[in-house]
Amino acid sequence: MREVYLDHAATTPPYPEVLKALQESYATIYGNASSLHATGQKARRALEKAREDIAKLIDAEPEEVYITSGGTESDNIALFGTEALYPGQPMITSLIEHEAVLESAKALESKGHPVRFLPVDTNGVVDLNALKAYLEEKPFLVSVMAANNEIGTVQPVKEIAKLAHERGALVHTDAVQAVGKIPINVRELGVDMLSASAHKFYGPKGIGFFYLRKGVKVLPIVQGGGHERGLRSGTENVPGAIAMALALKISTRLFTRTHYRYERWTAQILSKCGEIGGFRLNGHPQQRVPGLLSLSFKRINGEALMELLDMNGVAVSTASACQSHSAKRGYSHVIQSLGIDEEYANGTIRVSLGVENVQEEVDFFCEILKKCVLQLRGYRNGQ
Amino acid sequence: MAVIRYSEKVLEHFRNPKNIGLIENADGQSTVGSPACGDQVSMFLKVEEDRIADIKFLSYGCASNIATGSIITEMAKGKTLAEAKAITWKDAVDELGGLPPVKIHCSVLAIDGLRAAIQDYEEKTTGVKSERKVDEMAILDELKKVIYPKNGINIVDTNMIRYLSFEEGTIYIEVSLEETDVFKQNVLEEIYEHLEALPGVDKVEIKVVEY
Numbered sequence: 144m145r146e147v148y149l150d151h152a153a154t155t156p157p158y159p160e161v162l163k164a165l166q167e168s169y170a171t172i173y174g175n176a177s178s179l180h181a182t183g184q185k186a187r188r189a190l191e192k193a194r195e196d197i198a199k200l201i202d203a204e205p206e207e208v209y210i211t212s213g214g215t216e217s218d219n220i221a222l223f224g225t226e227a228l229y230p231g232q233p234m235i236t237s238l239i240e241h242e243a244v245l246e247s248a249k250a251l252e253s254k255g256h257p258v259r260f261l262p263v264d265t266n267g268v269v270d271l272n273a274l275k276a277y278l279e280e281k282p283f284l285v286s287v288m289a290a291n292n293e294i295g296t297v298q299p300v301k302e303i304a305k306l307a308h309e310r311g312a313l314v315h316t317d318a319v320q321a322v323g324k325i326p327i328n329v330r331e332l333g334v335d336m337l338s339a340s341a342h343k344f345y346g347p348k349g350i351g352f353f354y355l356r357k358g359v360k361v362l363p364i365v366q367g368g369g370h371e372r373g374l375r376s377g378t379e380n381v382p383g384a385i386a387m388a389l390a391l392k393i394s395t396r397l398f399t400r401t402h403y404r405y406e407r408w409t410a411q412i413l414s415k416c417g418e419i420g421g422f423r424l425n426g427h428p429q430q431r432v433p434g435l436l437s438l439s440f441k442r443i444n445g446e447a448l449m450e451l452l453d454m455n456g457v458a459v460s461t462a463s464a465c466q467s468h469s470a471k472r473g474y475s476h477v478i479q480s481l482g483i484d485e486e487y488a489n490g491t492i493r494v495s496l497g498v499e500n501v502q503e504e505v506d507f508f509c510e511i512l513k514k515c516v517l518q519l520r521g522y523r524n525g526q
Numbered sequence: 527m528a529v530i531r532y533s534e535k536v537l538e539h540f541r542n543p544k545n546i547g548l549i550e551n552a553d554g555q556s557t558v559g560s561p562a563c564g565d566q567v568s569m570f571l572k573v574e575e576d577r578i579a580d581i582k583f584l585s586y587g588c589a590s591n592i593a594t595g596s597i598i599t600e601m602a603k604g605k606t607l608a609e610a611k612a613i614t615w616k617d618a619v620d621e622l623g624g625l626p627p628v629k630i631h632c633s634v635l636a637i638d639g640l641r642a643a644i645q646d647y648e649e650k651t652t653g654v655k656s657e658r659k660v661d662e663m664a665i666l667d668e669l670k671k672v673i674y675p676k677n678g679i680n681i682v683d684t685n686m687i688r689y690l691s692f693e694e695g696t697i698y699i700e701v702s703l704e705e706t707d708v709f710k711q712n713v714l715e716e717i718y719e720h721l722e723a724l725p726g727v728d729k730v731e732i733k734v735v736e737y
Binding site (some may be wrong): 225442444451521523525 | 540592
């Protein structure tokens with residue numbers, strides 16, 4: 144059976160060039176980058192080259208880029224690495240953060256930091272007035288994601304950073320869904336810290352990076368040999384770093400082409416949804432990550448739709464997992480925060496396009512989507 | 527194949543469910559679940575000489591909800607009302623070749639729907655509103671609808687209810703669950719969901735005990 148992968152916000156297949164680079168570097172650059180012999184120094188040079196490449200692509204200095212195991216670790220460093228320096232001070236985040244930030248923030252709460260959660264409007268954009276109000280409480284940190292993983296809304300991080308800095312707070316952004324998908328420039332954004340993960344931009348899993356602006360103090364969250372200038376101990380994953388840098392380079396080069404295609408395909412998918420009827424596109428209509436579509440179908444169980452699409456060979460994800468262990472309501476905290484009609488909220492799927500997708504796959508998806516939605520509506524109304 | 531967590535039979539009953547539809551002027555019918563949770567089932571019965579002559583259902587649920595609706599309507603068709611009432615969730619799941627534990631809630635709903643439709647028929651024909659006064663027994667019956675995912679048996683028969691009282695609209699129960707039980711939250715939420723819906727219940731208090 145045909146398999147169409149439309150879940151690139153979950154993870155992406157590595158570029159063939161990335162796989163090749165991984166394989167080659169594992170075979171030839173196997174030294175420990177901390178060893179002083181030639182084999183080690185070869186690995187060190189390759190690692191530093193990767194760091195430089197990444198830094199250049201986000202307009203940072205090489206020494207501001209720290210290699211980590213991915214988004215979750217980077218987010219944890221941002222929150223747990225700073226909290227001890229500001230005992231008892233509040234922090235601000237948003238209601239629609241990824242669990243890596245949300246759960247860390249809750250943990251900070253139990254360490255005595257009051258946590259303020261910014262609400263979002265119906266497009267999923269954080270409320271800047273609420274931010275201004277909470278900034279009066281002298282928080283030590285504001286952490287707001289660059290782009291949301293479920294609805295794709297791009298947040299006004301630049302404005303958030305400006306407001307927060309005026310009040311002396313540090314600014315972190317979880318940019319896992321943004322880096323490699325839209326241009327990200329840390330100077331322009333003005334953030335102090337940023338998290339990214341390679342597998343979201345066609346790099347390997349288990350590797351990411353943490354941007355830390357020069358002069359900002361962060362304590363390590365794991366103790367060890369003092370790798371990564373003391374911030375992140377543990378033998379460096381040199382092949383991973385090489386592959387990540389290459390993946391980011393390729394993704395950045397492809398921006399114009401992919402964005403153009405995603406725009407065309409988005410129009411095609413939305414037009415098919417219009418034909419099906421009873422749907423809404425979640426997230427901001429313009430300020431969004433290209434290719435990430437959160438679609439809500441009226442009077443449909445989103446999980447059933449995801450399952451039926453899967454059986455027809457199309458992989459998407461659901462934001463409305465009706466698993467009673469998640470929440471009292473079936474759908475996710477993000478969809479819930481948007482305040483949209485329950486009849487729609489339950490019928491939400493996330494479709495995320497990728498660079499390897501082709502026109503035929505989008506055509507196939509559109510047909511299958513229509514068939515599946517109508518089939519499930521039939522289960523409900525008997526027609 | 528992508529969806530590996532379902533048996534072939536579940537997949538088949540999800541893709542091509544039997545008895546989907548609505549019976550006009552049904553002899554008995556029910557709607558259980560809520561769209562807020564994401565799952566809702568409606569059941570319709572045609573009864574002839576105490577037997578289920580026809581049965582149809584509509585579902586706004588996930589794959590396991592739809593598949594369970596499909597299989598139990600097949601199982602109930604032609605049976606006497608007493609036989610149909612005796613069909614358990616376990617019977618349906620066995621017939622389907624198993625279901626993943628997280629999906630239990632969605633499939634129990636279909637059994638609830640069948641029983642509620644039979645009850646509706648019985649109330650209509652006897653004229654007796656069988657709505658029981660809520661007492662400890664009724665609460666226990668309701669708790670039997672909460673399945674413990676680890677063994678697939680309800681929490682009452684799993685002997686997890688250690689204490690139960692119902693006074694002035696408040697249900698107080700003690701449930702035996704280990705702090706580290708991965709299904710703890712799951713079980714507690716389901717208890718609240720079931721008990722809060724009972725008539726005359728204003729408050730549900732649960733104490734988790736480890737014995």
